[in-house]
Amino acid sequence: MxxxxxxxxxxxxxxxxxxxxxxxxxxxxxxxxxxxxxxxxxxxxxxxxxxxxxxxxxxxxxxxxxxxxxxxxxxxxxxxxxxxxxxxxxxxxxxxxxxxxxxxxxxxxxxxxxxxxxxxxxxxxxxxxxxxxxxxxxxxxxxxxxPARPTDNFDSYFTGLEEFIDAAETDGVRVGSSLCHQDGSLTAEIPSLEEVEKAKQSLKECLSDLFKLNMKERLSEALSTLSLARTGLSPEQRIAIETFQANFSDFTSDFLTFEQDNAEFELHKLQKDQRFSAMKKSHETHILYKQLMYDLDTEEEDLKRKMEEVKSRRNKLLSDWEILLVESEEARSGYKDEQKKVAEAEEKKRIAEERMSRSATAWSNLKAQFC
Known part of the structure; x- marks a missing residue:
């Protein structure tokens, strides 16, 4: 162009x-x-x-x-x-x-x-x-x-950081949810009604807290017991247990994998939130520094203005001083000239006094002869 x-x-x-x-x-x-x-x-x-x-x-x-x-x-x-x-x-x-x-x-x-x-x-x-x-x-x-100021790079960077923070605040973290179904069936000796009720209670505890360390073993035991029960279970419960137990390893593996992945996700999410908080804190500190820099600039401008006033007064004083120096030199030079003239005049006066004394004596003698 x-x-x-x-x-x-x-x-x-x-x-x-x-x-x-x-x-x-x-x-x-x-x-x-x-x-x-x-x-x-x-x-x-x-x-x-x-x-x-x-x-x-x-x-x-x-x-x-x-x-x-x-x-x-x-x-x-x-x-x-x-x-x-x-x-x-x-x-x-x-x-x-x-x-x-x-x-x-x-x-x-x-x-x-x-x-x-x-x-x-x-x-x-x-x-x-x-x-x-x-x-x-x-x-x-x-x-x-x-000219570029040292703070220009700061302003440029933190302006970009502010836009990044604004964009990050508008982004939501979308996390998929998982529905967990747990059922199963195994075969062994027929449990008593008391054992069935105990197994059902154990199964409820496993279902309410899937991620206990001993979940897999307890769940397996409960399913084994319930799969053998002849009483205490509805037809729907029996079908659910058989269905779950047929895929027991895959289902429990899926739960444990989700636990690990979810824990990793939560860790990274926590670290991300900590980084974001650090960014916001840095930006807030930048705003504070910018205000402090503004205050310093204002103070510097006041000092510059005072320095200009002092400089102006100094220049005025120096100018008056130079005038005084010239006047003083003129007075000194004039004094020396007048001193010479006084000496010359004094000499002329002495000579005049001698001549006047001689003339006065002659005048007195002449007056004495005729008056």
Whole structure:
């Protein structure tokens, strides 16, 4: 794209791994800066009503910009074919971004069927690659381009972490449930009615708590006893026992396997919840650090303002001091000149006094002769 100069142009590449597994309806890239303005890419992985991929360029800090802000930009978005770059899909626009139109792009950038086509390279290794090229033409009010601060990387990372946490909070863990049926039958000596009742009680305990360590042995004994009973069982109970006992090993193995798998699932779920809590705590701490950094920046600005005042007063004092120095030097130089003149005048006065004394004596002699 044509740009006025390199300062006003920039590009950003966004790689989205495990794209087909994303459950979120909206994904946002981290913010990137061109000509002092922040931008980000927005994509809707599930597509829109037309079964196409919506893709946009967005001003992420729209809500915090001054009233009446505008950004005129020429930009392009490209979905990269990672097998053949010539097949990459690229669209270009020129748009004036405002508070009411803070994002711009296309709701049908590429059909989802084409995007997911395995013969194409748009989702190689289930990774989508999007490239944005931005040329900023005009910004109002003007943006003073500041050098990157040490906290910019923190803001970028934790903004992405916040979006990840939000997406994770919307995902539910769906766990399948298992219905357990336990029956069986064996053959041996015919038990007494008391033994049948005891076996039935043992069977109830096994059924109420399948995962006791001695469950398999107790259950086998109870089924063996009940399979031989001639009284104390209904026809339905007898059929259930025979059915279960015919597949006793498989059924009990299934229960124990479920116990192990369920325990592993609960362990990983617990670890996942602990990781999630750690992420949220990190993000909350980031917010605290950001506030502390803001307070320090404010304090630094106050110190800078005071330093400017002190510097101004210092410069004024130095200026007055220089004026005083000049006046003092003028006085000293004038004093020396006047000192010389006083000495010369004093000498002239002495000579004049001698001459006047001589003249006065002659005047007195003359007066004495004639008066």
């Amino acid at each position: 044509d740009g006025r100069n390199d300062v006003n142009r920039g590009e950003f590449t966004w790689k989205i791994s495990h794209f087909s597994e994303r459950d979120a309806t909206k994904l946002c890239s981290r913010a990137f800066t061109v000509s002092g303005c922040k931008w980000r890419i927005v994509v809707y992985p599930k597509g829109g009503v037309t079964k196409n991929l919506p893709l946009y360029l967005e001003v992420p800090d729209s809500a915090t910009l001054p009233n009446g802000w505008t950004r005129k930009a020429k930009f392009s978005l490209r979905v990269i074919d990672q097998f053949d770059n010539a097949r990459s899909v690229r669209k270009e626009w020129q748009h004036v971004f405002t508070a009411s139109e803070s994002h711009w792009g296309h709701s049908s950038f590429i059909p989802l069927t084409e995007l997911c086509n395995r013969t194409a390279g748009y989702l190689a290794n289930d990774t989508l690659v999007i490239k944005a090229e931005v040329c900023v033409l005009r910004v109002t009010p003007p943006v003073n381009i500041q």
